[in-house]
Amino acid sequence: MKTKIGLIFSVLFFQVCFAQNETRKPLHGQVVNDSLTLESGYVLNINSQTRTFINANGLFDILAKPKDTLLFSSLAFQSKKIVLTEKNCQERLFLVQMDLVNNELKEVVVSNGLKVNSLGGGSQRFVDKKFFDDEKSSPKNRLMPADGTIENGMDFVRIFKDFKKILRKKEEVKEDFISDVAFSEYVKINFSPSFFSKDLSLKEDEVELFLLYCSNDAASKKYLKPEDRFMLMDFLITKNKEFKRIATFGK
Template identity: 45%
Template sequence: MKTKIGILSIALLCGQLIFAQIATSKLIKGQVRNALIPVEDVIVFNTKHNLGTAVNAYGSFEIRASVSDTLVFSSLVFKSKRIILTEKDFLASHVIVPLDVFTNELAEVIILAKKEMNPISGSTQKIVDLQFFDDAKSSPKNTAMLSDQTIDKGMDFVRIYKGILKTMRKDNPGKQDFYKDTTFADYVISHVNYSFLSSTLGLRDDEIKLFLVYCENDSKSRTLMDPALEFQLLDFLSNKNKEFKRITAN
């Protein structure tokens, strides 16, 4: 009996704490702006209270939050942004959030000077088949060998180095991140079946990219960019899809 009363007391206490936390949150108004193009299709998410909304055609939004909450802004056109709310934000009539447009920067291209090559006339196979023998005057001294040891044509240091390196990698394989230069959205598109995104998650073609950008703002997304974690990735996408649907439905 005492155990049941204790459990009930703990449950009531937790409920009061949650209710008090929600009660202290206030409805904050804001507007997302950009000086160049109209702002639309931006998702605003409160990471603390697990709440979200989408901006309207004028870039305005309303969301419940409290001081020190983090708001995350996700969009296809604009760079993602995080802001931490302060008391000053709640005193203002609305919060102004400037977003920067994505810019496609071209990678640096280095053009090397073209070298003039003089082709060898006739068949070159004869040259390949020729065998050359060193003589005392033309052969450099092999300083890696002791004076009382000799070996025909010296040591192949390149082959020795490759052999040692191969053995070291085999015995001590290092962790390599093959996807460090790939975004989470691009990784999912190339590794997850389209039918899972469209049929299982119920995402329209125009929603898929925005949904994946929304997922990128969760730090956990980068840890799942590994083919060995396929099931964890699908589970993550399913859970994030519930949040995304709840936000975009408003």
Template identity: 45%
Template sequence: MKTKISILLMVFFCQFNYAQIAKAKLIQGQVRNDIIPVENVIVFNTKDHTATNVNVYGSFEMMASVNDTLVFSSLVFKSKRIVLTEEDFIKPKIFVPLEVFTNELAEIVIKARKDMSPINGNTQRYVDLQYFGDEKSALKNSAMTPDGTIDKGTDFVRIYKGIINTLRKRNPEKTDFHKETSFSDYVIHHVDYSVLSNNLKLKDDEIKLFLVFCENDSKSRTLMGSNSEFQLLDFLTNKNKEFKKIITN
């Protein structure tokens, strides 16, 4: 009798899992910004703990279901959360606008990227923005007050500079700290979003910068293997302590 009950429970469990998997569909999307090219953005599905990177054109695709929450994390752009609806799966592609933290941070990252492609097309809007930013056209950091201080917000320009300055001190011969490496990809595909968000207490806006900080440690290259799960989590925990010290100074 117990054997029959066990078999029935197993069959029910398998059918339930199959039904859950069957609901997942491929969704395609593109992240956009009207000022600068969008790249190096991580997209997390917080429900099924999957993640992917957008490509150089800002496009991405992943398996997802209705009511799944997607989180977008980047160095330059403010994080964004969207909840997928049935309508999103009918469209050929969903478009997700991202907002830049500040002009200053965007300029710092762009200048630091040695491998970044030149801007094509009409460049006058970039010139106008740089030299003639006004109330209507210039980007604002909603966390900043008119006198430039932080009002109930986080100064990500300061945090970014602090992290990069620390990396420069540790790697004086290195100039490009933003080039994507396999470690960042490895983490987002092998470590749940909940670990980064709940266990390490990282804000959505901090995740990408934290991974850049980690991947510039040479030890990270040795942790990308099936037998290194415990060591990887231990490494991330210790790096997070260093990361928190820098961003709170």
């Protein structure tokens, strides 16, 4: 009996020690860009399900530990995902370089047959430039269905390949980063802005962070064919419920 109690005590002791070693510590960081100063945005820790704000001069503080995955998002800048290393967590000021949104990516969207038309009152809707007809009707431009999706959504594989060419012009870029960017763009061009603002109740500056959060889930790559857009919508709604539960620390 004493032996069992001693064994249990030893196991609990090592578990406590291990937990202490795994405790997250404050990570002081700054998001920077060569051209502009970041003054707002979010940093999200996927592992701890917490997020914080990027404040003036791009500064942020968040609890983290090695191997945690951090997501960075700010309007006008390309979202970024980083898996922390021991070295990152030991730095007095962890610097994160973020690039401006690549306009060439938008050109890929347009050249593949999608056009965005601005309407009165600040609202927007997407119009597919392709025309369809049948035996009895003349060609007509079909507008976005009421569910918020774009009819005959674009080919994700084609977008991925085009983005890959663009993002790898200057330097070597990882496949998962290209996949994250392609997923975000694919969703944005297949769903109207009102879907994010009204159906998902997301703020404008939360959309990129939310999409990067979704792309981190391997299941996000299962619904990227035009015929799967309703399943993709269901996936986004489910992920939004998770996203809303993430604890946010104020400024």
